[in-house]
Amino acid sequence: MDVAAALDRLAPRLSPKAAGVVSPRRLSGGASLETWAFDLDDGTPLILRRRSAGTALRDEALPLVSEAALIAAADAVGAPVPRVVHVCEEIDGLGEAYVMRRLEGETLGRRIVRDEAFADVRPGLSRRCGEVLTQIHSVPTEGLPDLAISDARGELARYEAVYRQIGAERPILEAAFRWLEATAPPPPEQPVLVHGDFRNGNLMIHPQQGLVGVLDWELAHLGDPAEDLGWICVNSWRFGEWRRPVGGFGDYDDLLAGYGGEISLDRVRFWQALGSLKWGVMCLMMYQSFATGADRSIERAMIGRRTSETEIDLVALMESAA
Amino acid sequence: MISHPTAAELFEAIAAFQATPGDPSDPRQVFLARVTDNARSTLAREAEHGARLETEALARLRTLLGQDGEFARLNARLCQALHDGTISPRDPALLAHLRATAVGHIAIDQPGYGGLAALGAG
Numbered sequence A: 001m002d003v004a005a006a007l008d009r010l011a012p013r014l015s016p017k018a019a020g021v022v023s024p025r026r027l028s029g030g031a032s033l034e035t036w037a038f039d040l041d042d043g044t045p046l047i048l049r050r051r052s053a054g055t056a057l058r059d060e061a062l063p064l065v066s067e068a069a070l071i072a073a074a075d076a077v078g079a080p081v082p083r084v085v086h087v088c089e090e091i092d093g094l095g096e097a098y099v100m101r102r103l104e105g106e107t108l109g110r111r112i113v114r115d116e117a118f119a120d121v122r123p124g125l126s127r128r129c130g131e132v133l134t135q136i137h138s139v140p141t142e143g144l145p146d147l148a149i150s151d152a153r154g155e156l157a158r159y160e161a162v163y164r165q166i167g168a169e170r171p172i173l174e175a176a177f178r179w180l181e182a183t184a185p186p187p188p189e190q191p192v193l194v195h196g197d198f199r200n201g202n203l204m205i206h207p208q209q210g211l212v213g214v215l216d217w218e219l220a221h222l223g224d225p226a227e228d229l230g231w232i233c234v235n236s237w238r239f240g241e242w243r244r245p246v247g248g249f250g251d252y253d254d255l256l257a258g259y260g261g262e263i264s265l266d267r268v269r270f271w272q273a274l275g276s277l278k279w280g281v282m283c284l285m286m287y288q289s290f291a292t293g294a295d296r297s298i299e300r301a302m303i304g305r306r307t308s309e310t311e312i313d314l315v316a317l318m319e320s321a322a
Numbered sequence B: 001m002i003s004h005p006t007a008a009e010l011f012e013a014i015a016a017f018q019a020t021p022g023d024p025s026d027p028r029q030v031f032l033a034r035v036t037d038n039a040r041s042t043l044a045r046e047a048e049h050g051a052r053l054e055t056e057a058l059a060r061l062r063t064l065l066g067q068d069g070e071f072a073r074l075n076a077r078l079c080q081a082l083h084d085g086t087i088s089p090r091d092p093a094l095l096a097h098l099r100a101t102a103v104g105h106i107a108i109d110q111p112g113y114g115g116l117a118a119l120g121a122g
Helices: A003-014 A064-076 A109-114 A122-137 A152-166 A171-183 A226-231 A252-259 A265-291 A298-321 B007-019 B027-065 B071-083 B092-109 B114-121
Strands: A021-027 A033-040 A045-051 A084-087 A097-101 A192-194 A203-206 A210-214 A221-223
Touching: A003 A021, A003 A033, A003 A045, A003 A084, A045 A064, A064 A084, A064 A097, A064 A192, A109 A122, A122 A192, A122 A210, A122 A226, A122 A252, A152 A171, A152 A265, A171 A265, A171 A298, A171 B071, A171 B092, A226 A252, A226 A265, A252 A265, A265 A298, A265 B007, A298 B007, A298 B027, A298 B092, A298 B114, B007 B027, B027 B071, B027 B092, B092 B114
Parallel strands: none
Antiparallel strands: A021 A033, A033 A045, A045 A097, A084 A097, A192 A221, A203 A210
């Protein structure tokens, strides 16, 4: 498919002043989901998200039309998100796709936690993440697209089943499953809209304005609000800044103060540990696609060796709880 | 022995990458070349420390389980004991073994990982 030509045809529907697009370029991204950056010839900066032709929808990932609906719902409650401009229809010739505004900023965690350019916004980021999560979790759940519902025990069971199926023998992960099972909080009284992947990499950070966009909504679901707060505290996204538990840039107190709700640090730490455990199982899953021959790239082989980073983090968490 | 992937699988993946022609200016190719360099460094560290770490882990497992046997068998037995609840995840002797195991693995896989320093500080 010629994405550039299809975008040219679509341009007038994206902005009344536009007749075509300028320099469409594919950004690096997943194998099944494409991200294209382009500008309209009236200067509007945009992003196209589309599913590559012929790729099946992954089990957990949302259809793009649902993703666009969630971004619009988060936008409606004032959460910082890229505004959805257009959800593609068959006539657009782009397949399953939508167009949104392109935000200015940085998503690379390594830069956000360390670069001088972000020194001014870093001190306020943790609190801001808490505030933004309050907004996302306040989205009315009636009228949202169909979403999976999960809680702590359900997530544990799901990932333990994957771990058993892989057949790895990792005593640290075994211990973590039993420890977390024994300490799992009850399901929340009212499940909320959970972003599901709220971490460095999916947060657009502007050097002056801070958090300007929450991206990548494909793992959104209904569940425990503490899940999002815990996920951003997983050490794997701190990029070496392990002393700052929130994304490598902030502290628990600021995150919880920004959230302003009734979530205890213990509950956040539980979900942080479950997050490390999930990431460990995901690393094994990605390795398995190498082992089975589905993807023989060295990248898939090597990511299996990141399981040990989650193990050392889990040991630290288990020790501090023992 | 470290698995998922094993050293042999990493050697195989490196060889496969080298045998596949690619455009060196392609960003994906640049990325994969960097991953391949990391894999080589991991293998070098494993060649240097792997055998010693396994000997130490085996000695710990024998003490922890009170049984003799080779590493893979005892490691599987520990996993089973954790799974069926015979050993509690809060058992101090277990945690000491898990800590040493994690420190050994990260020394091979990612010696610069922040979690190592964090564990030392905690």
